[in-house]
Amino acid sequence: MGLRKGYSTRSFGKLAFFYLTERFETHKFHEEIVTATHSYNQYASNPIEHPLTTIDRGFRKVECTTDLSSFEPSEVTNLILNVNDNAVNTFIQHIRRRLSILERPLTTARGDGKSYIYSNFNPKYAQMALIILRTYYNFCFPYKTKEGKNTIIATPAHD
Known part of the structure; x- marks a missing residue:
């Protein structure tokens, strides 16, 4: 072409x-x-x-x-x-991985583990947890640059 x-x-x-x-x-x-x-x-x-x-x-x-x-x-x-949505996707993945505390674990029928499949959560606490996670992610969360060094983004929280 x-x-x-x-x-x-x-x-x-x-x-x-x-x-x-x-x-x-x-x-x-x-x-x-x-x-x-x-x-x-x-x-x-x-x-x-x-x-x-x-x-x-x-x-x-x-x-x-x-x-x-x-x-x-x-x-x-x-x-x-x-333009891309990589930052948003990364944040959503962090939410999925880190906010399992909002789910109430149920023990399995065999009693050998916990299941989160039928869990309930309070939307009020979910919102609070998201605000905390967003603040941590924007101001404190270190990330690896392409050079492989562990760095922290300069933000108003670091000033």
Whole structure:
């Protein structure tokens, strides 16, 4: 596909950049509303399919609620190519792994273990636990960088 359009690269990332830059010459996430006194941009709910897929998520659409009319197409392309939901997915996985205390364990019929399958929980305490976990995750949770060093993100809590 890239060779037909005159691009000599075989890099999926570069081809996606070229593709999106061309698309954003005409594609808009907002529509212009013109009144008698002024004009403004309004969110149009006009998603675009992300050109790079992942094995675990497949094709996905990207939308932008922020008005990007002052950005050049190449700048919007960089934003779209760098968007992902990895941080949100990681946080949800931490919730799943760390908040089992909200479930009331039941002993199995054989009595050899605990089961959480029919557990009840109080939504009030679930919300409190999520707030605590979110605060810990945002201000205290260390993570490994690509260099493999254990570091902590500089946040207002560390100042």
